[in-house]
Amino acid sequence: MRYLTLMAGSLLVSATALALDAPNIGAGASLTADIGGTSQSVGGKSYAGVVNALGSVDGKSVVKQNLAHIGDASVGANAKISLSVKNAGVVNALGAFEGAAVVNQSIASVSSGSVGANLTLNTTIASSGVVNVVGAIGGDAKICQSIGSIGDNCKDNPL
Amino acid sequence: MGIDLFRTLGLVILGVLYVVPVLGTAAEAPHVGDGASIHVTIGGSGVVNAGVGVAGYANSKQMIGSLISGNVGGKLNLSTEIKNSGVVNVGASVAASTTATQAIDTVKLSGTASGNVTDQVTLTGSAVTNVAVGVAADAKACQLIGTIGLNCD
Numbered sequence: 269m270r271y272l273t274l275m276a277g278s279l280l281v282s283a284t285a286l287a288l289d290a291p292n293i294g295a296g297a298s299l300t301a302d303i304g305g306t307s308q309s310v311g312g313k314s315y316a317g318v319v320n321a322l323g324s325v326d327g328k329s330v331v332k333q334n335l336a337h338i339g340d341a342s343v344g345a346n347a348k349i350s351l352s353v354k355n356a357g358v359v360n361a362l363g364a365f366e367g368a369a370v371v372n373q374s375i376a377s378v379s380s381g382s383v384g385a386n387l388t389l390n391t392t393i394a395s396s397g398v399v400n401v402v403g404a405i406g407g408d409a410k411i412c413q414s415i416g417s418i419g420d421n422c423k424d425n426p427l
Numbered sequence: 428m429g430i431d432l433f434r435t436l437g438l439v440i441l442g443v444l445y446v447v448p449v450l451g452t453a454a455e456a457p458h459v460g461d462g463a464s465i466h467v468t469i470g471g472s473g474v475v476n477a478g479v480g481v482a483g484y485a486n487s488k489q490m491i492g493s494l495i496s497g498n499v500g501g502k503l504n505l506s507t508e509i510k511n512s513g514v515v516n517v518g519a520s521v522a523a524s525t526t527a528t529q530a531i532d533t534v535k536l537s538g539t540a541s542g543n544v545t546d547q548v549t550l551t552g553s554a555v556t557n558v559a560v561g562v563a564a565d566a567k568a569c570q571l572i573g574t575i576g577l578n579c580d
Contacts, residue, residue: 338457345460373476376467378457378459378497379457380455380456380457380497381457381458382457382458382459383457383458383459383460383463384460385460385461385462385500385501386460386461386462386463386464387459387460387462387463387464388463388464388465389463389464389465389466390466391466391467391468391492392467392468392470393467393468393469393470393474393512394470394471395470395471397473397474397475398473398474398475399473399474399475399476399478400475400476400477400489401476401477401478401479402475402478402479403478403479404479405477405479405485405487406485408485409485409486410485410486410488411476411477411485411486411487411488412476412486412487412488412489412490413474413476413488413489413490413516414489414490414491414493414495415467415474415490415491415492416465416466416467416491416492416493416507417465417490417491417492417493417494417495418457418459418463418465418493418494418495418496418497418499419456419457419490419493419494419495419496419497420456420495420496421488421490421495421496421530422488423496
């Protein structure tokens with residue numbers, strides 16, 4: 269019986285550790301991303317700053333870019349996310365994506381998890397571009413872009 | 428013996444009760460406490476979701492300054508200001524069986540906001556385009572700006 273007790277205790281500890289894999293942040297969290305710099309030439313076009321995937325994909329692919337983003341985390345009160353994109357661009361996928369593809373760009377957003385009171389999301393996009401996909405998209409694709417939003421727009425249910 | 432059995436069962440039940448809800452909430456729609464403020468300013472540059480065309484059975488969704496899903500416990504303040512720049516969801520055409528949805532400052536696509544909701548959109552010298560070129564048969568192009576609810580059902 270003591271063995272069973274130890275087993276149950278171990279199960280509890282292991283499962284609790286698993287559940288705590290998602291980050292837990294206390295009150296007053298602050299995420300600030302300031303993307304400055306100057307534009308550069310990529311593939312004959314002028315992009316710069318932050319590029320996630322560059323090239324072409326024929327098969328099944330998932331391309332996700334998160335900037336100043338809370339996903340699947342527990343965050344306390346007074347959390348503040350600030351994103352400023354100045355003289356440089358932000359690109360998630362630069363190329364052609366054929367086949368089943370998920371191309372998801374989430375900027376200054378909260379996609380899941382829990383956040384305490386007084387959440388503040390500030391996004392400023394100045395003299396540069398923010399682009400999710402540059403290129404052709406084939407069948408069965410999801411192209412999702414969320415900026416300064418709460419929720420996950422890449423799930424089937426919301427839209 | 429009876430006490431050990433009681434302890435064992437108690438631990439197992441406690442473990443299940445503790446672990447299942449925590450795991451169950453992982454990756455679900457977000458919960459935000461009382462008071463959320465979202466402000467987006469886009470000036471002098473473009474925001475593009477899909478730059479070129481979107482072929483069959485694809486979905487292109489662009490959300491800016493919106494409550495897409497989840498729950499906000501109290502006041503929700505949304506404001507989006509777009510100045511001298513373009514916001515484009517799909518830069519070219521959408522083919523058959525595709526859906527192109529663009530939402531700016533939109534509330535409650537799927538979720539609740541229990542407090543006061545303030546929603547303000549300012550467009551100055553700029554264009555907001557959902558689908559830039561053509562829409563084929565059986566395709567949906569849905570644009571929501573400063574709205575509550577869905578228009579793409």
